[in-house]
Amino acid sequence: MVQLKEFRIVMPMSLEEYQVAQMYMVMKMQQQSTNGDEGVEVLENKRFQDDVFGKGQFTSKVYRLQSKAPAWLTTIAPKDALVMQEEAWNAYPRCKTVIKCPYFTKFSLTIETVHRADNGTSENVHGLNEEQLAARQVEIIDIASAETDYWSYAIGSSSFDFSKFKSTKSGRGPLLDGWQDNYRPVMTAYKLVTIDAPYWGFGYRLEQALLAGERALFIESHRNCFGWIDEWFGLTMQQIRELEQQGDCLLNEKISKPALLTDAADCEQRFTHSSERQVQQVVHT
Template sequence: MLIKEYRVVLPLTVEEYQVGQLYSVAQASKDNTGGGEGIEVVKNEPCDHAEFGKGQYTYKIYHLDGKVPRWIRKIAPKGSLEIHEEAWNCYPYCRTVLKNPDYMKDNFSLIVETWHKDGCADIDNVHNLDKDKLKQREVVLIDIGNDPIDPASYKEDEDPTKFKSEKTGRGPLTGKWQESASPVMTCYKLVSFEFKWFGLQTFMERKGIEFNKNLFTMFHRQLFCWLDKWHGMTMGDIRELEEKTKAELDDQRQNGEAKSTMKFGD
């Protein structure tokens, strides 16, 4: 099992991020659904987590046939390219579990636990890991303004170094922007990835970790550059958006054209 903690710093308050995250998830889902592939929202309902309190539970299925490398599609058995996601958003804590119950069962799991905290990535052990897990953990800082991205994924209107918010005056994010940003908060994302398949385990775990870093980088670039679209929305607005998005995803998946902005490797 690989354990990495990604720390994503953003020029937002923790309260703002809650709305921005949910808006961006809904938008990104639409950008990756169509032609029989993409994201199916099975459940989206209130929950009461035994440890972290009240929140929102979601259950999604990712239909990934066209989003994985061709060589995997050729050898993949039926059912192996569907990932099931359960998520408990008990903000400011979130837990997401991805599995492949129809094929790999207990041989595959990807768990992302996130704490959202004020400050600039300065909490050393926000997840309260024991000594053994701390030895395994590698901390990776993500700078949405300066970290390189795949040129094929670049969009000028989603470039934090060029975006300036009309509503808040924040941005562009250039140079050592994290040192002067106000407000500032950090997403502490602890990723635990396990893939038990003889001959492929090391390769797939490495690819899975690479994919998560790219995903977190691209998602938070978009979240910041979409700031003027979601800033000022209420949680009531977000729940209405999620209901509308679910209907749109069902229609796009069944009737729309395939989209491939989210890829799991080459």
């Protein structure tokens, strides 16, 4: 049975700030989670233009997540079953991500994201029809919540206490009860997750597990977006793109894979040693 769930993540920042924050967060979390055996391999990172999204950035990645497989899944499939292939089209403020699993060929997971300058009150930003709206579940995520579950530990759980948090550079924080209703600036990432695992006996369980995993990832990544605000606040898009490209090269070195395909032939020629040190500082911050 196809699962359709919309997560609304309200953030205490502007749309323009979130674009930088999200790119910085992805880069840093990928570096932290990648080693010789597991993590993220970047295959492509390039500009694109089409009739659907217009202009944007296309990425193709492989995620090796063997250690995060729930115990019940390893009884019916090898650990390599959690090797995921991701293709993403980022035409901010619209994005689309498609995730497939070579082991489960019928499995599909799509995340469609729309970003709005509101506090999560828009009811149909994805333009769903009546049948889809009837099937859709909606959950509003509070990044200030300290709630944890199994997937929080599997994905990772930051130690930020936003009820006491205060950004030095921006002055943002703390986030107290009901902050979404009166905080300015504010924006929301509306993430529509569609997941289908049509396998008899365990398909529904797999769908629910992956939905829970995506939920935990949304929470952790967006908590980091805000918690790391003093690291990215004030960076330009040009600066964050340069850090992203260099970070992709470092990722593939860590996971012992060939360099990614980009518009330039050689990452080392594109970036100076000083920019390499800057990325290393980001990773170890």
